[in-house]
Amino acid sequence: MPEGPELHLASLFVNSMCSGVVFTGPVQRSEVSKNSEVPFSCLAYTITATSRGKEVRLTLKPLKSGPALDISMRDQQPMDVVFRFGMSGLFRFTTEEELPKHAHLRFYTNEKPSRVLSFVDSRRFGSWQPSGTWQADRGPCVMFEYQRFRENVLSNLNDRVFERPICEVLLNQKYFNGIGNYLRAEILFRSNIPPFVKARTALEQLHLMDLSEEKQTHREVKEEVADMKMFNTTAVKETDMEEKLKEEVTEIPDLLSLCNSVPLEVINMGVKGYDPGQNHYTELKAWFQCYSVAGMRSTRDHNSRTIWFKGDPGPLAPKAKKRLKNDDHAGKKKKAKFPKKGKVKKEVEVPQKQTGRKCVMNSQEVRENVTRGRKAPQRHSGRMTRSNSHVQAQ
DNA sequence: CGTCCACGTCTAC
DNA sequence: TAGACCTGGACGG
Numbered sequence: 461m462p463e464g465p466e467l468h469l470a471s472l473f474v475n476s477m478c479s480g481v482v483f484t485g486p487v488q489r490s491e492v493s494k495n496s497e498v499p500f501s502c503l504a505y506t507i508t509a510t511s512r513g514k515e516v517r518l519t520l521k522p523l524k525s526g527p528a529l530d531i532s533m534r535d536q537q538p539m540d541v542v543f544r545f546g547m548s549g550l551f552r553f554t555t556e557e558e559l560p561k562h563a564h565l566r567f568y569t570n571e572k573p574s575r576v577l578s579f580v581d582s583r584r585f586g587s588w589q590p591s592g593t594w595q596a597d598r599g600p601c602v603m604f605e606y607q608r609f610r611e612n613v614l615s616n617l618n619d620r621v622f623e624r625p626i627c628e629v630l631l632n633q634k635y636f637n638g639i640g641n642y643l644r645a646e647i648l649f650r651s652n653i654p655p656f657v658k659a660r661t662a663l664e665q666l667h668l669m670d671l672s673e674e675k676q677t678h679r680e681v682k683e684e685v686a687d688m689k690m691f692n693t694t695a696v697k698e699t700d701m702e703e704k705l706k707e708e709v710t711e712i713p714d715l716l717s718l719c720n721s722v723p724l725e726v727i728n729m730g731v732k733g734y735d736p737g738q739n740h741y742t743e744l745k746a747w748f749q750c751y752s753v754a755g756m757r758s759t760r761d762h763n764s765r766t767i768w769f770k771g772d773p774g775p776l777a778p779k780a781k782k783r784l785k786n787d788d789h790a791g792k793k794k795k796a797k798f799p800k801k802g803k804v805k806k807e808v809e810v811p812q813k814q815t816g817r818k819c820v821m822n823s824q825e826v827r828e829n830v831t832r833g834r835k836a837p838q839r840h841s842g843r844m845t846r847s848n849s850h851v852q853a854q
Numbered sequence: 855c856g857t858c859c860a861c862g863t864c865t866a867c
Numbered sequence: 868t869a870g871a872c873c874t875g876g877a878c879g880g
Binding site: 863 | 868869870871872874875876877878879880
């Protein structure tokens with residue numbers, strides 16, 4: 461499950477499980493791993509973690525202690541190891557006996573029967589770098605460096621990458637560090653921006669808004685709704701517009717604030733029982749409003765990744781692609797798949813309309829709130845579960 | 855059995 | 868912009 465929220469939950473998991481725990485000896489790498497050895501060995505050390513976008517950094521810190529028995533364990537300097545999770549990476553903390561399959565990097569405690577913090581990665585697309593730093597060309601974290609993230613996007617709209625469809629740019633980690641395939645779908649769904657609108661078109665109006673220090677007035681909101689209507693014909697009806705005008709302006713999130721608030725929602729979901737490998741994905745699936753949801757539409761983007769959406773694909777949608785090799789991300793046409801039985805069963809439906817989260821614009825206040833807020837209270841209003849009530853994508 | 859699909863990068867024509 | 872890198876779950880015959 462690794463997008464920004466899962467990486468952050470992984471860091472919370474490590475800090476929670478390893479608090480007060482002493483590790484010892486060398487860091488062990490699996491035989492099969494192609495990643496580097498981690499040249500760290502110490503009689504007694506601690507592990508802490510932090511995250512940024514789609515990376516996690518572990519800090520291994522030697523404890524002051526008596527003379528080491530093994531010379532190789534002396535004079536060990538602290539070391540950071542920076543992880544990317546690929547498609548399947550996660551951390552687990554188990555006994556040595558219960559070491560999971562695919563535990564490719566392992567840190568052993570000094571306990572009687574050792575316990576082991578391990579980086580588990582069945583597909584091995586994940587990577588780590590000893591003495592690592594945050595990858596240089598990844599942008600600020602969408603979750604925890606929100607103002608810098610926003611600035612980085614809005615001050616670089618001249619970059620040619622913003623000529624690509626917004627759904628594709630949302631996966632560009634230079635600007636959207638932390639967003640992945642499920643988040644882009646959920647974010648665009650809530651913004652009501654068609655996935656294949658040119659990114660610059662979807663974003664440059666936010667730039668203008670940021671330039672004006674004035675609070676939003678209802679008049680401005682009205683104009684925004686009108687603008688939206690122009691580039692998303694399916695989105696806004698007169699009644700919706702009326703509702704928009706009645707809404708508190710501060711409840712209308714723009715695309716960039718959604719890039720912050722939507723991942724934070726996922727984090728807040730997971731924080732209670734945060735073993736990232738366990739119930740989290742089940743909970744996530746129940747939370748999806750668009751990604752892989754029955755009745756939503758899906759197609760391949762220009763990089764052959766599946767984009768889920770509702771309604772109009774937008775002007776830059778790819779024309780039918782030829783069949784290619786049978787491999788990940790190799791283009792194939794795919795229709796919306798339906799969830800296996802057992803999943804959608806008894807859900808009774810809550811009509812789609814409250815997804816009148818339609819407005820593309822927002823106010824300064826929203827940003828302030830979202831940025832500062834540790835919680836993401838704006839959701840939870842309606843259904844939290846996946847269901848086929850969304851049917852009608854057509 | 856087989857085929858398709860997956861929450862992500864990387865790098866080589 | 869194709870692959871390449873991988874394992875494993877879901878589903879079809």
